[in-house]
Amino acid sequence: MKIYHMIHLNPVSRPISSHVGKPMTAAIWILIALALSYSYPAIATGTEADALRRSGWWIDAITSNTSASHCTWPGISCDHSGSVAEINIPLGNCYGCWLRSNLSSMNFSLLPNLASLQVPNNFLVGIIPLQICAVPKLRHLNLSENYLTGELPLCLQNLTLLEVVDIHNNQITSPIPRELGNLKKLIHLDLSFNFLGGPIPPALANLRNLTNLYLQGNAFNGSIPHELGNLKKLIHLDLSFNSLDGPIPPALANLRNLTNLYLQGNAFNGSIPPGIGNLRKLAYLSMEENKFTGCIQCIY
Ligand SMILES: *[C@@H]1O[C@H](CO)[C@@H](O)[C@H](O)[C@H]1NC(C)=O
Ligand SMILES: *[C@@H]1O[C@H](CO)[C@@H](O)[C@H](O)[C@H]1NC(C)=O
Ligand SMILES: *[C@@H]1O[C@H](CO)[C@@H](O)[C@H](O)[C@H]1NC(C)=O
Ligand SMILES: *[C@@H]1O[C@H](CO)[C@@H](O)[C@H](O)[C@H]1NC(C)=O
Ligand SMILES: *[C@@H]1O[C@H](CO)[C@@H](O)[C@H](O)[C@H]1NC(C)=O
Ligand SMILES: *[C@@H]1O[C@H](CO)[C@@H](O)[C@H](O)[C@H]1NC(C)=O
Ligand SMILES: *[C@@H]1O[C@H](CO)[C@@H](O)[C@H](O)[C@H]1NC(C)=O
Ligand SMILES: *[C@@H]1O[C@H](CO)[C@@H](O)[C@H](O)[C@H]1NC(C)=O
Ligand SMILES: *[C@@H]1O[C@H](CO)[C@@H](O)[C@H](O)[C@H]1NC(C)=O
DSSP states (O other), rough: HHHHHHHHHHHHHHHHGTTTSSSOOOOHHHHHHHHHHHHHHHHHHHHHHHHHHHHHHOOHHHHHTTTTTTTGTTTEEEETTTTTEEEEOOTTOSSSSSSOOOOGOEEEEEEETTTTOOOOSSBBBBOOOOOGGTTHHHHHEEEEEEEEOOOOOOOGGGGGOOOEEEEOOSOOSSSSGGGGGOOTTTOOOEESOOOEEEEEGGGGGGGGTTTTEEOSSEEEEOOOOGGGOOOOOOEEEEOOSSEEOOOOGGGGGGGGOOEEEOOSSSSEEEEEOOOGGGGGOOEEEEESSSEEESGGGGGO
């Protein structure tokens, strides 16, 4: 990191041309040669700095100080090679302001080593740009509580290292692409409180490591795919306040680790599968505002 800073700053503050014409010893030539050979990675990461500077996410007072590496800007962390690994700007806090920017104004294709992008609650507008799929190392994505519109891009399927996707409280209007079933490392998927619709894709059942699935407060319709009963690691399942109907699949009784199950505010009908009564870890169960028939006591 220290070495990186030195190299980054030297060509700017001391142009090599100023040495020309002065008598030079071999030692100085060697030093210059070394500096030039090291400046190559500095130029490469400089383009990362350009992406950050042009995004408009940081105020001029921060971006205009050319003696401070972008790795020291608030919310940025770099890896050992000086490449941006994290952009984590917590709620409403870019030095006392909000980003109030367009998510598309960040050129993600210049940030190939980004592993964590967390910019919740920052008044972000615009769509989720396709360029975000050019960040193959992304593991943690939190865009929650913004004003994002448009669709969940299909190309998200290529971000196969993703473990956390939290986009709750935005204005995304699309179905869930079944290709999201490719994100096999997902542990936490929160798409709640958007304008998502259509069916819950059975392919989500491929996400075998999922422990938290939050889809509440959207416009999903159709019935619950019985395949969700394969998500054996689920702890929190919230499908409340959608337009889902049909029966509760008995297979949900396979989710032995569930502690929270929320199904209220839909149009589920039929009887409650008795197996639900065997979910010994359940601490919260909400099923009101549905069209169930049959008995309640038979699940106890
Ligand atoms: C610019 O950054 C350098 C290095 O971090 C710091 O020492 C200096 O105080 C900063 N200058 C201003 C005007 O903030
Ligand atoms: C983003 O960066 C890529 C790669 O350098 C470049 O091809 C593209 O034109 C840039 N996009 C914008 C909108 O600046
Ligand atoms: C995403 O950010 C929001 C707002 O700060 C926070 O409440 C939420 O827990 C974060 N999500 C994850 C999965 O960490
Ligand atoms: C966000 O930026 C994109 C690309 O520059 C532009 O097409 C779009 O209209 C912007 N959206 C908003 C809401 O400003
Ligand atoms: C995603 O991956 C698929 C198949 O591997 C490929 O065809 C497609 O071009 C990729 N899309 C993007 C946006 O990278
Ligand atoms: C699922 O989690 C386990 C335990 O953390 C891990 O060993 C495994 O690699 C994960 N599966 C995938 C597809 O990432
Ligand atoms: C779900 O809603 C969409 C859009 O309103 C509609 O076209 C589709 O037929 C609905 N599907 C079901 C199973 O109700
Ligand atoms: C259920 O939870 C227990 C205790 O946390 C854990 O040991 C077990 O692996 C979990 N089962 C599954 C299928 O994840
Ligand atoms: C439940 O609702 C579905 C779809 O609305 C309907 O086709 C089915 O007959 C209903 N079943 C019962 C048991 O009421």
